[in-house]
Amino acid sequence: MDSLQVALAKLSAGINVEVVGTKGSGRSTFLKSLGEGLTAAGFHTVCIRGISALRAQPLAALQVSSLPIGKVPRSGSATLAVVAEQLAELVAGKSVILVDDWDDLDDLTRGVIQAVRHRSGVPVAISRRMDRHAGVESEVSPSLEVELGPVRLDELQVALERKLGGPVTSVLVNEVFVQSGGHIGIAMSLVDGAVKGRRVREGAGSWGGTGDLYDPSLRGSFAALLAGLTPIARGTLGLFSLADRVPLRLAREVADWEVIEELEARGFIKIFGRTEPTVVVHPPVLSAFLRDEMPESRRVRLGEWAVTQDGFEPALSGTLEITPISVQVSTLASVANGHTRSQKVEAQRVWEADPSPQNAARYIGTMLWDRTAGPDYDEVLRRTPEPDRASISLSGASYLIARASWLAYRVGDLGAAIELLREVAGQKSDGGQIALAKIAQLQAMLGTIPEGYERLLASSEGSPVVVNDMLALARAMVCVVRGSTSEARRNLADISTAPSGLIPHQMEFLEKLLDLYEGRLREVAGFARTKFLQAVEGLNISIMRAYGWLACMALLYLDDWDGLEEILSPALGVGSTELPGVFQLGILNTAVLVALIRDDAGLARRYIAEMDQVKVADGGLLHQQRDLARARLLVHEGSVIESAQLLRSAGDRLWARGARVAAVHCYLFSQEVSFQPELLGQDRERFAQIDGHLLAVDTGHFTAMVDRDVNKLVQLADELEAMGLPGWTMSTLENVLDFQPAPEGDAEAAVLGLRVRDLKRRVPPAFQMRSHRRFLGVRVSDREWDFIREVVTGASNREIADRLSVSVRTVESSVARIAKKLEVRGRKGILAWYEAQQGAGVSPARLQGTA
Numbered sequence: 001m002d003s004l005q006v007a008l009a010k011l012s013a014g015i016n017v018e019v020v021g022t023k024g025s026g027r028s029t030f031l032k033s034l035g036e037g038l039t040a041a042g043f044h045t046v047c048i049r050g051i052s053a054l055r056a057q058p059l060a061a062l063q064v065s066s067l068p069i070g071k072v073p074r075s076g077s078a079t080l081a082v083v084a085e086q087l088a089e090l091v092a093g094k095s096v097i098l099v100d101d102w103d104d105l106d107d108l109t110r111g112v113i114q115a116v117r118h119r120s121g122v123p124v125a126i127s128r129r130m131d132r133h134a135g136v137e138s139e140v141s142p143s144l145e146v147e148l149g150p151v152r153l154d155e156l157q158v159a160l161e162r163k164l165g166g167p168v169t170s171v172l173v174n175e176v177f178v179q180s181g182g183h184i185g186i187a188m189s190l191v192d193g194a195v196k197g198r199r200v201r202e203g204a205g206s207w208g209g210t211g212d213l214y215d216p217s218l219r220g221s222f223a224a225l226l227a228g229l230t231p232i233a234r235g236t237l238g239l240f241s242l243a244d245r246v247p248l249r250l251a252r253e254v255a256d257w258e259v260i261e262e263l264e265a266r267g268f269i270k271i272f273g274r275t276e277p278t279v280v281v282h283p284p285v286l287s288a289f290l291r292d293e294m295p296e297s298r299r300v301r302l303g304e305w306a307v308t309q310d311g312f313e314p315a316l317s318g319t320l321e322i323t324p325i326s327v328q329v330s331t332l333a334s335v336a337n338g339h340t341r342s343q344k345v346e347a348q349r350v351w352e353a354d355p356s357p358q359n360a361a362r363y364i365g366t367m368l369w370d371r372t373a374g375p376d377y378d379e380v381l382r383r384t385p386e387p388d389r390a391s392i393s394l395s396g397a398s399y400l401i402a403r404a405s406w407l408a409y410r411v412g413d414l415g416a417a418i419e420l421l422r423e424v425a426g427q428k429s430d431g432g433q434i435a436l437a438k439i440a441q442l443q444a445m446l447g448t449i450p451e452g453y454e455r456l457l458a459s460s461e462g463s464p465v466v467v468n469d470m471l472a473l474a475r476a477m478v479c480v481v482r483g484s485t486s487e488a489r490r491n492l493a494d495i496s497t498a499p500s501g502l503i504p505h506q507m508e509f510l511e512k513l514l515d516l517y518e519g520r521l522r523e524v525a526g527f528a529r530t531k532f533l534q535a536v537e538g539l540n541i542s543i544m545r546a547y548g549w550l551a552c553m554a555l556l557y558l559d560d561w562d563g564l565e566e567i568l569s570p571a572l573g574v575g576s577t578e579l580p581g582v583f584q585l586g587i588l589n590t591a592v593l594v595a596l597i598r599d600d601a602g603l604a605r606r607y608i609a610e611m612d613q614v615k616v617a618d619g620g621l622l623h624q625q626r627d628l629a630r631a632r633l634l635v636h637e638g639s640v641i642e643s644a645q646l647l648r649s650a651g652d653r654l655w656a657r658g659a660r661v662a663a664v665h666c667y668l669f670s671q672e673v674s675f676q677p678e679l680l681g682q683d684r685e686r687f688a689q690i691d692g693h694l695l696a697v698d699t700g701h702f703t704a705m706v707d708r709d710v711n712k713l714v715q716l717a718d719e720l721e722a723m724g725l726p727g728w729t730m731s732t733l734e735n736v737l738d739f740q741p742a743p744e745g746d747a748e749a750a751v752l753g754l755r756v757r758d759l760k761r762r763v764p765p766a767f768q769m770r771s772h773r774r775f776l777g778v779r780v781s782d783r784e785w786d787f788i789r790e791v792v793t794g795a796s797n798r799e800i801a802d803r804l805s806v807s808v809r810t811v812e813s814s815v816a817r818i819a820k821k822l823e824v825r826g827r828k829g830i831l832a833w834y835e836a837q838q839g840a841g842v843s844p845a846r847l848q849g850t851a
């Protein structure tokens with residue numbers, strides 16, 4: 001939408017605009033929107049469209065248009081003069097010429113448009129294909145070029161809802177996004193075909209779909225998309241379409257660099273990965289078309305050949321630029337899905353050859369991340385022999401644990417998952433102990449931590465190392481959720497020096513989460529970002545979601561919104577609600593906050609709707625609770641008291657579960673939204689029951705502000721600055737100066753004042769926090785405080801204008817802007833916010849204007 005507004009502004013100022021994109025990128029739609037915007041602004045638009053079949057015919061585009069240009073002889077200077085005069089008359093006054101498919105205009109039509117442009121000064125907007133070699137380049141010398149790339153997932157959802165006239169399920173949006181590669185034109189064609197074929201239909205208040213979106217009726221559109229490819233390039237593309245992804249080394253064995261470069265330049269393949277580059281057909285639905293048009297005998301023959309090509313070495317980078325897949329979101333979603341299916345197919349082969357519980361456990365583990373795996377799971381249950389539950393073995397327990405994971409994360413039935421494991425968890429056998437450890441992990445993440453967990457999860461000298469490691473890991477997980485940071489460290493230290501399987505990865509994650517709790521924010525943010533991007537490159541969705549969530553938590557404290565964007569874009573791009581989603585809940589919660597800071601409540605609601613479709617229960621870690629997102633939206637809509645109550649209830653539920661860290665954050669947020677002094681004693685008591693330096697600073701800052709404890713605030717300011725939070729440090733020191741005004745010449749106050757001024761020079765204004773309002777990301781400037789203080793006195797706009805030496809109009813706009821920023825409604829909302837800040841400890845001097 002920003003590009004559209006910029007283009008409208010340029011055309012309104014008489015500046016040309018050139019819209020560039022591949023076929024299916026939405027060039028025509030963008031140009032149409034330009035025309036609608038210009039018409040609404042009072043412009044007369046003259047629309048011309050190039051037609052590839054008539055490009056050899058002089059003036060054909062003008063003659064077949066609906067313009068009132070008379071038919072004239074097809075040659076001669078008089079003809080051009082007449083046509084140019086007729087076009088010039090049409091664009092007299094406040095006009096713009098819109099030319100779609102400039103590449104397909106004949107030479108004379110281009111000449112006429114250029115002549116009229118130079119003669120009358122009328123601005124021209126053209127659309128042109130990105131692959132410049134396929135058509136003639138523009139000669140209208142545009143000053144603004146708009147390059148249309150793939151749309152974002154949220155943009156596609158808006159477009160689909162407008163097209164279909166109602167809400168669209170996130171499953172359908174994700175599938176269209178993946179198959180179309182984010183190209184809006186292709187996406188709309190896919191939906192058109194699917195609606196006609198009844199594979200997409202409206203039901204239960206929203207549009208949804210099942211099955212393959214590709215329809216053979218779209219063959220003509222895709223054939224046109226491939227027009228201009230050399231036969232060898234088209235054949236190579238067909239070969240690539242037989243696999244979800246093709247190693248670049250193998251691609252080099254079947255095609256020359258020139259062919260690969262031609263396909264890459266035309267946008268029909270993407271190359272990603274640096275250590276092991278891979279070729280993917282793009283957009284993914286193109287593979288379906290290529291396979292559909294391929295003769296059966298050729299498809300079978302090439303398919304048999306491709307199956308044998310799996311023993312290759314890692315490829316070299318060659319001469320092509322290889323783009324990180326994290327910036328190719330739609331490609332990432334498609335390739336990740338394909339990679340998951342490939343892993344599942346390999347595990348399926350092993351299980352079918354030997355349907356043992358151990359092989360079934362591995363097979364189910366791959367199914368967790370394939371959203372179409374429901375029937376396969378049922379088949380595994382039918383064919384896999386049940387383990388002996390009277391004396392459960394390690395392999396038998398692994399099988400039951402895999403099934404429990406499916407029930408908890410894919411079905412959303414935590415009770416059934418725990419009941420399945422409880423049948424064997426009471427046994428003293430190794431398998432029974434492993435099942436017990438899994439129960440504790442599930443309860444910590446999704447349910448209620450059991451009483452006496454230390455005794456239940458105690459290690460035994462006679463047990464194998466892997467069993468004791470699993471028990472220690474489960475104890476550490478419980479401690480992390482409870483906020484017992486030091487105890488969690490001790491349990492991690494009990495794990496053997498050379499653990500096997502998934503234990504090292506889980507250990508590393510818990511250690512970094514504990515580092516977050518202890519305030520090593522920049523270290524955690526950097527490490528989590530690196531692990532996240534490595535997981536993206538390695539197509540590991542589970543690791544990507546876990547470290548994406550951890551990175552978001554650190555970046556939120558650091559106010560690093562650019563860093564959050566880098567994480568959120570790919571994390572949301574593979575955000576299918578059918579996959580295990582406890583960490584995705586935290587990522588979506590972060591996305592809701594970012595959307596509301598941008599004042600995009602519609603996008604926030606869509607993220608909340610996606611959270612509601614995730615089948616897993618609320619998580620026990622930070623920001624993994626749906627009510628946090630709902631509470632933020634309530635504040636945005638002005639329902640402050642209801643938001644605080646919702647947060648309080650969420651905190652009470654979490655505390656009852658034993659998820660104390662997440663509960664404390666809900667209590668802090670609730671007090672921040674609407675101060676509740678009657679609950680302060682209970683909150684202080686619960687704050688004291690968790691440890692960790694960051695958590696102590698967080699709760700300590702709140703209580704010190706309420707108590708007006710100047711010495712404590714000075715100490716916290718030092719700790720905040722050491723943690724890399726200069727904005728929060730600065731506001732804390734300002735409150736110190738406000739709480740305890742020092743007499744003139746006081747040396748200690750002078751030092752603090754110098755420190756504040758130094759921080760103000762170093763901290764961008766947008767990050768100079770004025771309160772403890774991290775829940776909403778609100779920052780209030782000195783000038784905004786001036787208006788707030790006047791509003792709460794009940795002064796009229798005229799009185800405020802006189803006191804602040806501004807116009808009444810400035811007062812009106814400032815008050816409206818402040819209300820919007822604070823996410824409240826009008827003067828009453830500002831007054832309620834002021835009272836909440838006063839109760840929560842913002843300095844009286846700052847509130848009263850005596851600082």
